[in-house]
Amino acid sequence: MDIRYSTNQRDFKRYTTEETRREFLIQNLYQPDTVQAVYSHVDRMVTFGCMPVDEAVPLDKGIACMKSFGTNYVLERRELGIFNIGGAGSVEADGVRYQLGFQDCLYVSQGTREVVFRSADPSRPAKFYMVSAPAHKACKTTFISIADAKKKPVGDTATANKRVINQFIHPDVLETCQLSMGLTQLEPGNVWNTMPAHTHERRMEIYTYFGIPEGQAVFHMMGEGQETRHILVHNEEAVISPSWSIHSGCGTSAYTFIWAMGGENQTFDDMDHIAIGDLR
Numbered sequence: 001m002d003i004r005y006s007t008n009q010r011d012f013k014r015y016t017t018e019e020t021r022r023e024f025l026i027q028n029l030y031q032p033d034t035v036q037a038v039y040s041h042v043d044r045m046v047t048f049g050c051m052p053v054d055e056a057v058p059l060d061k062g063i064a065c066m067k068s069f070g071t072n073y074v075l076e077r078r079e080l081g082i083f084n085i086g087g088a089g090s091v092e093a094d095g096v097r098y099q100l101g102f103q104d105c106l107y108v109s110q111g112t113r114e115v116v117f118r119s120a121d122p123s124r125p126a127k128f129y130m131v132s133a134p135a136h137k138a139c140k141t142t143f144i145s146i147a148d149a150k151k152k153p154v155g156d157t158a159t160a161n162k163r164v165i166n167q168f169i170h171p172d173v174l175e176t177c178q179l180s181m182g183l184t185q186l187e188p189g190n191v192w193n194t195m196p197a198h199t200h201e202r203r204m205e206i207y208t209y210f211g212i213p214e215g216q217a218v219f220h221m222m223g224e225g226q227e228t229r230h231i232l233v234h235n236e237e238a239v240i241s242p243s244w245s246i247h248s249g250c251g252t253s254a255y256t257f258i259w260a261m262g263g264e265n266q267t268f269d270d271m272d273h274i275a276i277g278d279l280r
């Protein structure tokens, strides 16, 4: 498993492009019939990608569970949020099968022993993007379709940031131990997310960008508000954002992204906003 250790904000100021990418960027999540995993020591959040094509793929495929997590199975002491960003597919959680269309979500409880991924059509495989956080109790495994997500329209075309924040794994929708996840969709012609930017000292966050058209990209802003950097993100890549870092992106076209948070609290609005005039 790819393990990323923690980086502090003072050392980060001296990182080269290559070092920034090595520490924070997550690439190549969707390799046929495998599970790719990146373990971040920032709040011990794990990012997974699975693209089942010809096989039913279990969550622990290729993962030495005892070595990586010190447990007998992946979700023995963890909870998991799953989004499908590909063709139709299914997720089986301890024998119960859930069908996930494009942008649908499944929250899987701590204590679930077996999670298995399948695609409905190998020529249009499902792509399961997942984030897992440590969890201390079982909550209800819950399917949430994109239609059922709580919608929060924000932004304006005048500032090129008109978008809808879809809250899926969120205290207003279902109970979890610490994981929050949602999907933010930019309207055509809009390119900025999360600007004005913010940090949240009590939570880390991971963004994965998708729906970036061929030949386009997103400049993801990170670092402290007083000394920002950017990281170039291509389609279906993810970025780890420690609590000290802003996380905001500007695309060369519209795109969609999934955000995932874990940490001390689940209060979505517990943010420290930074005025655009104060950014450096």
Ligand SMILES: O=C(O)C(=O)C[C@H](O)C(=O)CO
Pocket (backbone or CB within 6 Å): 163, 165, 182, 184, 193, 194, 195, 200, 205, 247, 259, 268, 271
């Ligand atoms: O577009 C946005 O703004 C977001 O989606 C912001 C994220 O939800 C976030 O950063 C939550 O802390």
Ligand SMILES: [Zn+2]
Pocket (backbone or CB within 6 Å): 198, 199, 200, 205, 247
């Ligand atoms: Zn945030």
